[in-house]
Amino acid sequence: MRMKLLAAALTAAAATLTFTTSAQASHSWGGYHWARTSNPFTLQLGDNLSSGWKSYLSTASSDWSSSSVLDTTIVTGQSNNSCRATSGxxxxxxxxYGNNGWLGLASISLSSGTHISSGTVKVNDTYFNTSTYNTPSWRTMVMCQEVGHTFGLDHQDTNQTNANLGTCMDYTNNPDGPLSNLHPNSHDYDELSTIYSHLDSTSTVGQSAAVPTVGNSKASWGKRVAHSSHGDTFVRDFGKGDKVITFVIWAS
Incomplete structure (x- = not known):
């Protein structure tokens, strides 16, 4: 099955899944980013996880905090069973979440333009409770990749049959492989530095405002705008600049 992880449900969007067959020279996700007035900025990751997932979020938070432009801190989750987005x-x-085909979803909300106003990460235990995915490697990779999407990162490569690139932002049939795809690599950190090289006059980090959201089923994700054998991108337009982009990687 070898699906490469991820599925990004982006409330108002962050990063549309672009399916390519080779490593990308740049893997910004549509130019989406968190508005902020200084670097490094600190982004809160709300922990709504059961005990079996907490260490994987901790690893992802530590990995991504090695970036020179952002830090993450794990805080008590404020979501409900549907993983509703929280502003900022x-x-x-x-x-x-059921046999709905997806292993993980990453969502980001755009209230207008390219500024992310919220994000969600969902991992589907319906599949992670199976022998194929119930491994430390798959859990580490999927969590790392989905969290990375909420910063505005796309995949470096979406051809899962290519050799591993040594980054969790790479599709693969085997997260371990000759070169493991369990953590970010230098290109991911370089891309974050590029995405966040400019400063904004306002901040969407930690702000309180209503954000658009989508559900866990395909019917709520809007129009499909990109397709490959292993993943799809959907956009739901709420009007007035509010969009939800859903990045889905299908399990099989």
């Missing part, structure tokens, strides 16, 4: 932060959730 990222909510991270797990649940047996």
């Amino acid at each position: 932060r990222v909510e991270v959730c797990n649940r047996t």
Whole structure:
């Protein structure tokens, strides 16, 4: 099955899944980013996870905080069973979301333009409770990749049959492989530095405002705008600049 992880449900969008067959020279996700007035900025990751997932969020938080432009801190989750978005932060959730085909979803909300106003990460225990995915490697990689999407990062490569690039932002059939895809690599950190090289006059980090959101089923994600054998991108337009982009990687 070898699906490469991820599925990004972006409330108002962050990063549309672009399916390519080779490593990208740049893997910004549509230019989406958190508005902030200084670097490094600190983004809260809301822990709505069961005990079996907490260490994987801790690893992802530590890995991504090695960036020179952002830090992450894990805080108590504020979401519900549907993993509803919270303004100004990222909510991270797990649940047996059902045999709906997806292993993980990353969502970001755009209230207008390219500024992210919230994010969600969902990992589907319906699949992670199976022998194929119930491994430390798959859990580490999927959590790392989904959290990375909420910063505005796309995949470096979406051809899962290519050799591993040594980054969790790479599709693969085997997260371990000759070169493991369990953590960010230098290109991910360089891309974050590029994405966040400019400063903004306002901040969307930690702000309180209503954000658009989508559900866990395909019917709520809007129009499909990109397709490959292993993943799809959907956009739901709420009007007035509010969009939700859903990045889905299908399990099989």
